[in-house]
Amino acid sequence: MGFSGGGSNILKPHTHSAAILQDGGSLDLQGVTEGNLSTGSVTYSDGSNMQELVKPASPAGEVLTFAAAATAPSWATDPFITGGKLEYLGVHTNTTEENTFTFTFTNPIDWDDFAAIQVYYSYDMDGPASSFNTEVILDGSTTTNYHSFGQTQSGSTITGFQTLAGAAWIVADAAQNTGNDNSIYGIFKIIAHENAFGTGTYYPAITSNSWGWTYNNRTFNGLKVANLGTISTITFTSSAGAGTGWENGQFIFYGVRR
Numbered sequence: 001m002g003f004s005g006g007g008s009n010i011l012k013p014h015t016h017s018a019a020i021l022q023d024g025g026s027l028d029l030q031g032v033t034e035g036n037l038s039t040g041s042v043t044y045s046d047g048s049n050m051q052e053l054v055k056p057a058s059p060a061g062e063v064l065t066f067a068a069a070a071t072a073p074s075w076a077t078d079p080f081i082t083g084g085k086l087e088y089l090g091v092h093t094n095t096t097e098e099n100t101f102t103f104t105f106t107n108p109i110d111w112d113d114f115a116a117i118q119v120y121y122s123y124d125m126d127g128p129a130s131s132f133n134t135e136v137i138l139d140g141s142t143t144t145n146y147h148s149f150g151q152t153q154s155g156s157t158i159t160g161f162q163t164l165a166g167a168a169w170i171v172a173d174a175a176q177n178t179g180n181d182n183s184i185y186g187i188f189k190i191i192a193h194e195n196a197f198g199t200g201t202y203y204p205a206i207t208s209n210s211w212g213w214t215y216n217n218r219t220f221n222g223l224k225v226a227n228l229g230t231i232s233t234i235t236f237t238s239s240a241g242a243g244t245g246w247e248n249g250q251f252i253f254y255g256v257r258r
Contacts, residue, residue: 091251195227
């Protein structure tokens with residue numbers, strides 16, 4: 001029934017349908033129609049009436065959810081940012097050859113919020129490319145305080161190594177990156193090692209494994225002896241420099257929430 005048709009200035013029942021004559025037309029919800037609601041509220045139906053769900057008093061990344069057996073929506077902590085959860089941070093891909101790139105996190109990784117960063121990667125080499133080390137640098141720092149030890153295996157031959165004053169971590173070495181369209185895939189984890197619990201002084205530690213298509217692998221553990229309370233960037237680079245690197249690469253970054 002439309003607005004008109006009665007006397008004594010009585011407002012008739014209506015639906016705000018544009019299809020009904022004198023029904024008031026559709027409600028303008030783009031900053032025009034008023035309602036007695038708090039800023040940031042959302043509305044829902046209880047089956048009979050509209051109800052208000054007020055925004056969290058101090059928003060902290062909550063998500064709108066319907067708890068099991070609930071009859072109304074509510075705000076809840078995002079389950080993907082609770083402790084122990086993997087959070088996808090981004091991906092870098094390339095088709096043509098590149099010898100360096102820097103991945104910048106949308107928000108710096110704060111070790112008070114994250115326990116670790118995990119990176120999964122794979123790439124190919126150009127057929128004529130020279131061998132090289134794939135190196136990782138944190139926050140652009142090439143100060144010689146990247147320490148590591150481990151082993152490289154080629155076939156049945158195992159060779160140990162130790163580096164106590166490197167300008168980067170070597171996550172895949174020249175025994176693996178040998179050219180001839182070789183493929184490399186691997187994973188490494190950077191762990192928030194706190195020098196003394198509760199001090200907020202963190203020295204990133206790393207564990208890394210990589211495998212080459214030509215039956216080579218590299219395993220090592222390391223530590224960056226420098227306080228990094230946050231990490232904003234991770235740089236991948238080729239030790240051979242311009243003209244020798246990787247192609248068809250995929251580098252996927254995750255964070256492990258505390």
